[in-house]
Amino acid sequence: MSQQLDAETETTTQTIRESLNQALHEELERDERVLLYGEDVAEYGGLYKISEGLYEEFGEERVFDTPLAETSLGGTAVGAALAGARPVVEIMYADFLPIAGDHLINYAAKMYFNYGDETSVPMVVRSMYGTGDGHGLHHGQSPEAWFMNVPGLKVVMPSTPREYKGLLKGAIRDDDPVIFLENKMRYGESGPVPDEEYTISLCESDVKREGTDATIVAIGGMVYEALEAAERLSEQGIECEIVDPRTISPLDTGPILESVEKTNILVTAQEAPTFGGFGSEVAAQVIDDAFFYLDAPVKRVGAPFTPIPFAENLEEAYQPTADDIESAVIDAIET
Amino acid sequence: MQELTLPKLGQAMEEGLVLEWHCDVGDELTAGDPVVVIESEKTSHEIEADQDGRLLAKRVDAGDTVPIGTTLGYVGTDDEADDLPDDSAAETDAGAAEPSDADASPADRQTASDSSGDVDREQIGTETRDDGPAPETIRASPSARKAARVHDVDVTAVGQAVGVAQVRPEHVDEYVAAQETDSGEEIRGSPAARRIADERGVDLEAVGEDRGTTRVRMADVEQYADQQPASIPATDERIDDEATAAADPSPSVRETVSITGGRQVMFDRMQTVSSEYGSTTTVAKVDVTELRSLLDSLGSSWEAYHDVSPSLTAFVLRAVAQELPAYPMLNAEIVDDDGTDAFVRQFEDINLGLAVDTDHGLLVPTIYDADTQSVTELGDTVSDLARQARERDLEMEQQQNGTFTVSNAGTFGAYINTPQINPPQTGILGVCTVNEEPGVVDGEVVPREMMHLCLTYDHRVVEGATAVQFLQAVKRRLEDPQSLLS
Numbered sequence: 001m002s003q004q005l006d007a008e009t010e011t012t013t014q015t016i017r018e019s020l021n022q023a024l025h026e027e028l029e030r031d032e033r034v035l036l037y038g039e040d041v042a043e044y045g046g047l048y049k050i051s052e053g054l055y056e057e058f059g060e061e062r063v064f065d066t067p068l069a070e071t072s073l074g075g076t077a078v079g080a081a082l083a084g085a086r087p088v089v090e091i092m093y094a095d096f097l098p099i100a101g102d103h104l105i106n107y108a109a110k111m112y113f114n115y116g117d118e119t120s121v122p123m124v125v126r127s128m129y130g131t132g133d134g135h136g137l138h139h140g141q142s143p144e145a146w147f148m149n150v151p152g153l154k155v156v157m158p159s160t161p162r163e164y165k166g167l168l169k170g171a172i173r174d175d176d177p178v179i180f181l182e183n184k185m186r187y188g189e190s191g192p193v194p195d196e197e198y199t200i201s202l203c204e205s206d207v208k209r210e211g212t213d214a215t216i217v218a219i220g221g222m223v224y225e226a227l228e229a230a231e232r233l234s235e236q237g238i239e240c241e242i243v244d245p246r247t248i249s250p251l252d253t254g255p256i257l258e259s260v261e262k263t264n265i266l267v268t269a270q271e272a273p274t275f276g277g278f279g280s281e282v283a284a285q286v287i288d289d290a291f292f293y294l295d296a297p298v299k300r301v302g303a304p305f306t307p308i309p310f311a312e313n314l315e316e317a318y319q320p321t322a323d324d325i326e327s328a329v330i331d332a333i334e335t
Numbered sequence: 336m337q338e339l340t341l342p343k344l345g346q347a348m349e350e351g352l353v354l355e356w357h358c359d360v361g362d363e364l365t366a367g368d369p370v371v372v373i374e375s376e377k378t379s380h381e382i383e384a385d386q387d388g389r390l391l392a393k394r395v396d397a398g399d400t401v402p403i404g405t406t407l408g409y410v411g412t413d414d415e416a417d418d419l420p421d422d423s424a425a426e427t428d429a430g431a432a433e434p435s436d437a438d439a440s441p442a443d444r445q446t447a448s449d450s451s452g453d454v455d456r457e458q459i460g461t462e463t464r465d466d467g468p469a470p471e472t473i474r475a476s477p478s479a480r481k482a483a484r485v486h487d488v489d490v491t492a493v494g495q496a497v498g499v500a501q502v503r504p505e506h507v508d509e510y511v512a513a514q515e516t517d518s519g520e521e522i523r524g525s526p527a528a529r530r531i532a533d534e535r536g537v538d539l540e541a542v543g544e545d546r547g548t549t550r551v552r553m554a555d556v557e558q559y560a561d562q563q564p565a566s567i568p569a570t571d572e573r574i575d576d577e578a579t580a581a582a583d584p585s586p587s588v589r590e591t592v593s594i595t596g597g598r599q600v601m602f603d604r605m606q607t608v609s610s611e612y613g614s615t616t617t618v619a620k621v622d623v624t625e626l627r628s629l630l631d632s633l634g635s636s637w638e639a640y641h642d643v644s645p646s647l648t649a650f651v652l653r654a655v656a657q658e659l660p661a662y663p664m665l666n667a668e669i670v671d672d673d674g675t676d677a678f679v680r681q682f683e684d685i686n687l688g689l690a691v692d693t694d695h696g697l698l699v700p701t702i703y704d705a706d707t708q709s710v711t712e713l714g715d716t717v718s719d720l721a722r723q724a725r726e727r728d729l730e731m732e733q734q735q736n737g738t739f740t741v742s743n744a745g746t747f748g749a750y751i752n753t754p755q756i757n758p759p760q761t762g763i764l765g766v767c768t769v770n771e772e773p774g775v776v777d778g779e780v781v782p783r784e785m786m787h788l789c790l791t792y793d794h795r796v797v798e799g800a801t802a803v804q805f806l807q808a809v810k811r812r813l814e815d816p817q818s819l820l821s
Contacts, residue, residue, distance in 0.1 A: 264527045264553055295527035295553040335550070 011162075011192035019165035019193045020050045020182070024088065026197070027172045028058050031086060034172060036063045038073060038090030038126075047092055048128065048187055074100025074125075078107045078177075081123040086172060094127040094143040094181060101146075108177035109152030120175040124168070130185035130221055131271055131303070131319045136310040140184070142272035142303075144219065147179050148249035148281070154178040154202055155248040159223035161191040163246060166200030174202055183221035183271075205252040207259065211239035214329045215259040217282050218242060218269040222301075222320065226269050229325035240329060248278055256282060257290045264295035267328045271320060274302035296335045299328035336411030336418065337385050340496055340513065341373055341395075343403045343488065344540070348375045350731055352400045353407060357381075358390050364410055371407055380540075388412045391419055397670070398759055400731050404492025404510070420498070475502035482507040524551035535560040536593070598696050607758050613794040616753040616765075617803050619810045623769055624784045626650060626816040641711050642718070648689075648743055649714035651766050651788075653819045654812035656685050656705035656713075659739060662805040664797045666738045668759040679761070679796050688737030688757055689717060691724040692747075698724040699757060701737045710819055741766065751787050761797055764809070765789035788813075 014022070027034045036051060036058075042065040045052030055063040066073060073089050080087040091097055097104070108121045131140040147155050154176050158164045164182070171178040208223060209230050218226035223244045230240040241259045245251055260266050266286050268279030279300035286298065301324045309315050341351050354372040358364065364384040371382050391409040395401050409419055473494030475483065482504040483490045493510040494502045522543035524532060528551045532539045535556065542559040543551045594602050608614060626647065633645045643649075659666045663681040670680050685706035688699040700720035702708070708716065723729045739760060744752040745768040754765035767787035774783030788809060792802040812818055 292526045292530040295525045 010195040012195055013190050014161050014165075014193040015188055015190045016161045016164045016182075017048065017050060017187040019161040020168060020187075021052060021054070022193075023165040023168040023172075024051060024054055025057065027088075027169055028054060028062055031172075032062075033084060033086045034062070035080065035085055035087045036090070037066055037087070039066060039068055039092045041065060041090050046090065048184060050126075050182075050187070051090070070096050070099035071103070074103030074108075077123045077125065078103050078111075078121055081108070081121040081177070082111065082119070086122045086124075088124045088126060088172060091125055091127040093139050094129040095138045095141045097125070097127055097143050097179070098146065100125070104147070104153060104177065104179070105150050109150050112176070113152060121177045122172075122175045124171045124178045124180050126168075126180045126182060128182050128184040129271070130183040131308055131315065132185045134310065134312060134315060135308075136315075137307045140308050142181075142220070142270065143179075144181060144248045144270070145272055145277045148251075148278060150249075152177070153249065155181065156202060156246065157181045157183075157220040157248055158246055159186075159208070159218075159220060159244050161189065162193045163200060163206075163244075165193055166198055167202065167246060169199040170202050173199060178202070181220065186221045186224065189224065200246075203247045203250050203252050205243055205245045205247075205255040207241060207255055208244045209240065209242040211241035211263065213238045213263055214240045214265040214267060214332060215256070215263045216240050216242045216267045216269055216325060216329065217245065217256055217279070218325070219245060219248060219278060220271065222269040222271060222325075225320070225322040226325050228322035229329065232322070232326055233329055236330075238329060238333065245282075251281070251285070253282075253285050253289070257286065260286050260290045261293045264293055265329070265332045266294065267299045267301060267325060267332060269301040269320065269325050269328075272302055273305045274300040275305045277302055296332040299332045301325050301328050336391070336409055336415040337388075338409055338496070338513070339371060339382055339407040341401055341403050341405045341407060342380065342382070344373075344375045344380050348403060349489075350400050350402045351375045353395045353397050355397050356390075356393060356408075360390050360393055362390050364388055364390060370410060373407070380544075382407070384410045386410060388415070391416050398668070400735060402489070402492060404489065404496045406496065472500050473502060474500065476504070478504045479507055486511045520549040522549050522551060524556070525553060527553045528556045531556045531560075537563065601697055604758050605755055608756050612756055612758070614756055614791050615794040615799070615802075616789050616791045617799070617806055618751060618753075619788045619790075619806045621786045621788055621810045621813050622774060622783050623647070623786045623813060624774075626813055627769065627784050629816045637711065641715065643711070643714040645710065646714055646717070647745075647769070647786075648717055648741075648766065649710050650813065650816060650819050651743075651764070651809075652687055652689070652702065652705060652713045652717065652741060653708075653710045654809045655739065655741060655764060656687060656708070657819070658805060658808040658812060659685050660706065661808070662801055664801055665762040665792060665805055667761045667796070668738070669761065669793065669796060670759065682738045684736075684738060686736050686738045688740035688760075689720060690740060690742035690754070690757075691721050693725050693727075695727060698729065698734065699737060699740060700724050700729055700733050701735060703736070739763070745769065745786065751789060753789050754791050756791055756793055762790060762792040762802070762805075764806075765791065 024036060028036065036054060040047055041051045042055035042060065042063050051063065070091055073091060077087045077089045091100060104125065108123060111119050111121045129140060129142045133140065144155050144157060147153050154174065156167050156171055156178055158167045168180060171180050209227060211230065216226045216230065223242065226242045230242055233240055241263055243256050243259050266283065268282050270278050272278065274280065279302055283298040283300060286294065301320050303318055303320055309318055344351065352374045354374045356371050357369045364370065364387065366384055366386050368384045369381040370384050370390060373380055373382065388411045391411050393408040395405060395407045473491045475490035479502045480490055483493060486507060488507065488510060490502045493507050494500060496510050497506045499506055522540045524539040529539060531553050532542065537556060537560045539551050542556050543549055545559050546555045548555060630645045630647065637645050664679065666685060667679045667681040670678055684704060687702045687705040689702060691698050691700060700723065702713065702716050702720065705713065720733065723733070737757065737760065740757045740763040742754040742763060743766040745766045749767045752765050752767050754763045756763050767789065769784050769786045771782055772785045773780050774785065788806060790802055790806045
């Protein structure tokens, strides 16, 4: 694992929620240009309690609430970044990112290219996605594919507590606009987080599990599902390698290609509908660059091409899980 | 009734070799039984019966190469035997001794068989109807041509197979559908399987057939390749391993050459001959002094009236062609060579194969009816065929139907060169170089021009006496060259 923790590194078990809170705390403390604002992030501490205590610690100049107006959130962030701040904006639910989309797509992403004078837009838009809580059509969509087609935007989707923290700190220090997607269903996941100060660079894929028989490229919350599927498949004698890109765009394809060249089988896993999704792009990249290493059709695990259903049973059927990944790997191997 | 046609086994395939019939006309078949094995440049393929019944007819002999779509035979019930389409190209009567214009194959002279005396082109049933139109009369509508292009099939083949002179798109569909039924699902390999197959030098289709799958995976290739005796790939691996190369005392490899095309044909045939034939060679020393002086004296006058100079090869061919009819066992082929029901088919026609060395391998064009050609005609034919062979301009028919072969290694200076039989033939004559040697004429030692003739024959079917007598007869003709001018 390229990002394997050193054995000597002191770690503490934290939840993703805790690691994110710590990341924000550390960055607000480290750099006074860092601002945190959005709906209910200050006094309430964030709907999911990610920013709990930060308003009290850093005051309303640095951490403040805004009206329910995503367009303004996007526009003010671009302006603040251009003016020298490093804003961290929370858009409560990624479903509403398109409301700020014009500022993100047509301004934040374009400034550097438009002016050609090293103008940068160092802003982070934190936003929540994730299915499984009965929030239906508008509060759980995975928006990565909406934005990965926009050159100039970086799209980050961490999986573990350690990466949430390291990548958020990395995103805040990155000079480009970053959409930082948090899986709201996974805030409670816990794992080791280094005690010492660290950041994780964007645009580096990570191998989460080594294996020789099939490559699973999983993103965000699906990394956990992939790990579970890999354990079950291991009991059947199939050793899966799991690659977690962590940054969706720009994509670090190297580890993916290396893995497919080793295993000859590719399965992708995402929560979003498969059509036109991240998995499709990975499949295309692999077909382009490692075609003659593929020994089976590429299998993409994702949601059906329909909005997230409200009904609990339908949502359960809709949501891709370890079961789906497990059958996709077996399908590919037995095709 | 099932019409067995030659399927298209690959994009580049235009014709295929009928390698072996698994059964004889009249044999009972169950759906799924293999009937005939065909082979293209790259692969072999078994055609199975798709219904219960009997093999009603064979339209193409084992060993013949025919275009795709050609009807090979029919499988059906006894009742259907009456409805069998006529085969204008086939001999329905084994006694018909006259070589037919329509049939380029050598006519059967006699079948020396243990019991049944079955001849392949035999056909059950008496009533016949007109066969499909001749290839040159087949026309196709533009839409049919387009459909044929889409399916990568030949409209002429479609017309012949479907039996229409005017090919329409629906005929193409019918033909393609029939082909798919006949040839089963195409064997495909995964990209990785293709890469590994390439690296390990194995044929994907062979892997698929061996493993019983139409979807070849990497593991299939590896398991198949592991079963094969290590040969060329083993050498390749050695080159790759540079670390051990320095310590490895075995010779370093300059190049590994794949065995394909003409070389593959040579490889296969010589494999057959060396493992199955009882090849023996007898040598005669021929005094060609008179023949050489005759060639010299004819030289200028021939060149004035013919395009070619008189050649020793033409005289040898003439001598062979004139003597061969008296030795039918040498103008023959071995059929069903599995050692049990084998028989020899002796030919009426004298079709001499002439081994020609070219940049693209050894080719053996055929001189049809060599016994009816004069020395000048033979010289013309040899010159044309050799040029066509070098220019890769030989039609398939010009490389088939040989009944005996002549190989001239003398042009390269061979003193004694034992040629190898071109299966399924029974004999081959090797012509060696001419050397000036002391000879005895009327009790005096004088310089003579001498040449070896080496006859290799299949001793399983040709008696030693027969072979020696034939060779001596050829020697006598060459030593009396005037006799060959008649």
